[in-house]
Amino acid sequence: MANLKPPLPRALRPKPKGPSENNGHGRVKAGPKEKLAEKGISTIDWIDERTSLSGGARWMMFRKIPKGTNWFYTLGSATLFAFLSQAVTGVILAMYYDPSATRAYESVRYITNEVFLGEFVRGMHKWGSTVMVILVFLHMGRTFFYGAYKYPRELNWVIGVVLLILTLFMSFTGYLLPFDQRSFWATTVGVAINGTGPLVGPYLNDFLRAGPEFGVTTLARFYALHMLVLPGAIAAMIGAHLYLVARLGTTAPPWMKAEIPAASRKDDA
Numbered sequence: 001m002a003n004l005k006p007p008l009p010r011a012l013r014p015k016p017k018g019p020s021e022n023n024g025h026g027r028v029k030a031g032p033k034e035k036l037a038e039k040g041i042s043t044i045d046w047i048d049e050r051t052s053l054s055g056g057a058r059w060m061m062f063r064k065i066p067k068g069t070n071w072f073y074t075l076g077s078a079t080l081f082a083f084l085s086q087a088v089t090g091v092i093l094a095m096y097y098d099p100s101a102t103r104a105y106e107s108v109r110y111i112t113n114e115v116f117l118g119e120f121v122r123g124m125h126k127w128g129s130t131v132m133v134i135l136v137f138l139h140m141g142r143t144f145f146y147g148a149y150k151y152p153r154e155l156n157w158v159i160g161v162v163l164l165i166l167t168l169f170m171s172f173t174g175y176l177l178p179f180d181q182r183s184f185w186a187t188t189v190g191v192a193i194n195g196t197g198p199l200v201g202p203y204l205n206d207f208l209r210a211g212p213e214f215g216v217t218t219l220a221r222f223y224a225l226h227m228l229v230l231p232g233a234i235a236a237m238i239g240a241h242l243y244l245v246a247r248l249g250t251t252a253p254p255w256m257k258a259e260i261p262a263a264s265r266k267d268d269a
């Protein structure tokens with residue numbers, strides 16, 4: 001039967017549905033995300049329009065690398081991954097750990113025996129610390145043997161040395177936290193060894209002991225250093241380290257010869 005209704009004026013006619021509103025059955029309701037996607041705008045675009053972060057991210061991540069770059073160049077990133085893994089597992093452990101001299105040991109026992117996957121997370125954190133120390137040394141060896149400490153990367157080498165010291169201090173301060181017989185006596189010896197250092201030794205000893213006797217105050221001090229001061233300093237130093245890596249680029253392996261374009265060779269002749 002013919003449609004007897006008069007046609008609506010153009011301004012009152014409903015707009016045709018976009019693909020996200022109509023899946024052929026006319027049932028899909030478009031959310032704000034789908035509507036933006038239809039116009040070619042992604043979540044990343046939305047954030048970038050407001051922050052302009054993509055320029056910095058592109059500067060940091062998409063760069064040319066020298067010929068001859070090999071697997072040994074991944075040791076720095078592997079160390080970074082180890083640090084991030086330590087940060088995540090450390091936060092989980094901190095949810096259950098109690099840094100008081102009378103309850104620390106019991107809280108670690110509780111994490112190991114009672115908490116769901118507690119032994120696994122504690123194991124990851126404990127072995128992860130050893131892995132991180134090994135990786136820092138391997139990465140340092142790579143940069144040394146490839147001559148990456150030379151001009152213009154001397155400052156990055158110095159930052160690296162600070163990172164190495166901070167990483168070793170992380171292991172040292174973390175070792176006391178279970179507060180069992182082994183960690184107590186090993187750290188007592190460690191702090192005493194620090195005291196034998198020239199000039200700063202005795203001050204460092206007093207600072208670490210945090211009181212006349214090695215004990216309750218020492219645990220609180222080690223906990224604060226291990227949880228707050230050292231990870232914060234390491235994160236800041238890694239930021240500076242990576243900024244310089246992005247700014248200066250990585251070193252080519254020492255056995256790679258610079259390729260002189262044929263045209264400039266001819267000019268020299």
Ligand code: HEM
Nearest residue numbers: 073076077079080140143148157160161163164245250251
């Ligand atoms: C937490 C510890 C550290 C992290 C997370 C870290 C991370 C990185 C990363 C990701 C790179 C770029 C990729 C690569 O060359 O491997 C790098 C480069 C570099 N790192 Fe480290 N690093 C650490 C410790 C050290 C140490 C202990 C040293 C030396 C004392 C050092 C010296 C350097 C140098 C000189 C470069 C430039 C390499 C080049 O130009 O070829 N880093 N680091």
